[in-house]
Amino acid sequence: MAIFLVQHGKSLSKDIDPEKGLSEEGISETERIATVAKGYDVHVSRIRHSGKKRARQTAEIFSAALEPENGIQQSSGMGPLDDVVAxxxxxxxxxxxxxxxxxxxxxxxxxxxxxxxxxRPVFKCQNSGILCLDKSPGTQSWVIKWSLMPNIG
Structure with a gap:
């Protein structure tokens, strides 16, 4: 089993959209990364998002490209300051x-x-980027398997 961690796409400012939906750049970058992931035949069975507009929109773009068999679900506990241990x-x-x-x-x-x-920081996320974690063979330890980011600079 792998898990894929995605920071939502770039969003609009609160004064333009109080819900901070995706900007045109955020939509474009997310579509580009989703298309590349599809080209690499990334398999996702389900997409879970925080429920905030920008996360839902990002999840919908990835869903359109990757076609998860179990669809998209809103999940509690994924807010910016929620407890990662729980x-x-x-x-x-x-x-x-x-x-x-x-x-x-x-x-x-x-x-x-x-x-x-x-x-203890181990990775710097980017908007629309994917970080793939997998279990290390023979252990229960998670490791970074690969990442796909919009920018390398």
């Missing part, structure tokens, strides 16, 4: 799941899964 306990090893959320939550979740400590 959320990590909900992750099961039954299928490949994409989680679409926010900073600092996504980076802290990656840190916690890999090191057991949420405050």
């Amino acid at each position: 959320f990590a306990d909900t992750i099961t090893s039954e299928d490949d799941i994409m989680f679409v959320g926010h900073l600092p939550f996504m980076e802290k979740l990656a840190s916690y899964l890999i090191t057991g400590m949420a405050d």
Whole structure:
């Protein structure tokens, strides 16, 4: 089982959209990354998102490209400041799941899964980027398998 951690696409400012939906750039970058992931035959069985507009829109773009058989679900506990330890306990090893959320939550979740400590940074997320974690063979330890980011600079 792999999990895919995604920081939502770039969003509009609150004065333009009080719900901070995706900007044109955020839509474009998310579509580009989703298309590349599809080209690499990334398999996702389900996409879970925080429920915030920008995360839902990002999840919908990835869903259109990757066609997860179990669709998209809103999940509690994925807000920017939610408890990553409590959320990590909900992750099961039954299928490949994409989680679409926010900073600092996504980076802290990656840190916690890999090191057991949420405050030990292991990866710098980018809007619309994917971080794939998988279990290390023969152990229960999570490792970074690959990442796909909109920018390399």
